[in-house]
Amino acid sequence: MIEDSRSITVLIPLHKGAEFKEVIRRNLERLSSYCEFIVSDATQEDDLLVELMGEFSHRSDVKFMGRRELDPGWLPHYNYLLGLVETEFFMWLPQDDEIDSSYLCLNLENLE
Numbered sequence: 227m228i229e230d231s232r233s234i235t236v237l238i239p240l241h242k243g244a245e246f247k248e249v250i251r252r253n254l255e256r257l258s259s260y261c262e263f264i265v266s267d268a269t270q271e272d273d274l275l276v277e278l279m280g281e282f283s284h285r286s287d288v289k290f291m292g293r294r295e296l297d298p299g300w301l302p303h304y305n306y307l308l309g310l311v312e313t314e315f316f317m318w319l320p321q322d323d324e325i326d327s328s329y330l331c332l333n334l335e336n337l338e
Contacts, residue, residue, distance in 0.1 A: 233313050233314045233315055233334070234260070234261045234262070234313055234314070234315040234316060234317060234330065234334055235261060235262045235263070235264060235311045235312070235313045235315070235316045235317075236253075236257065236261045236262070236263050236264075236316070236317055236319050236330075237263075237264050237266070237304075237307045237308075237311070237316055237317070237318050237319065238250065238253070238263060238264070238265045238266070238319050238320075238321060239266050239267075239268075239300065239303050239304060239307060239318070239320075239321070240265065240266060240267035240274055240275060240321050241267065241268075241269060241271070241300070241303075241321070242269075242271050242272055243267070243272070243274050243321040243322075244272040244273065244274045246321045246322045247274055247277065247278075249321070249322060249323070249324045250265070250274075250278065250321055251278070251281070252324060253319060253323075253324060253325065254278070254282055254285075254288060256325075256326055256327060257325070257326075257327055257330060258285065258287060259327070260327050260330050260331070261287070261313075261330060262287050262288075262289075262312075262313055263287060263288040263289065264289045264290075264291060264307055264310055264311075265278060265288060265289070265290050265291070266290070266291035266292075266303065266306075266307055267291070267292060267293070268291070268292075268293060268294055268296050268303050268306070269293065270292055270293040275290060275292055278290070289310075291307075291310075294306075304318070315334060315337060317330075317333070
């Protein structure tokens with residue numbers, strides 16, 4: 227079990243991810259006691275981020291980042307998000323991947 231459940235930030239970069247809304251919702255719900263989240267959509271080409279903000283805005287463990295000027299492509303988006311991490315560890319969670327807390331715990335224990 228993770229001793230400090232907030233020692234990892236899960237970065238979820240979005241891009242036209244509306245079809246994965248349920249996957250993202252389940253990750254945010256399932257992992258809520260185990261990490262901090264940064265959910266980001268730099269282009270906001272669909273309404274997914276707004277919908278997630280409406281549903282999860284009450285949660286202090288989830289930060290949302292909307293439209294902003296970045297160079298095109300995924301690399302500038304990812305590099306920008308790295309600069310926001312304040313925890314000891316971080317991980318990327320692509321919008322279409324679904325994990326559970328055991329995945330986080332196992333990987334964090336191996337790192338520690």
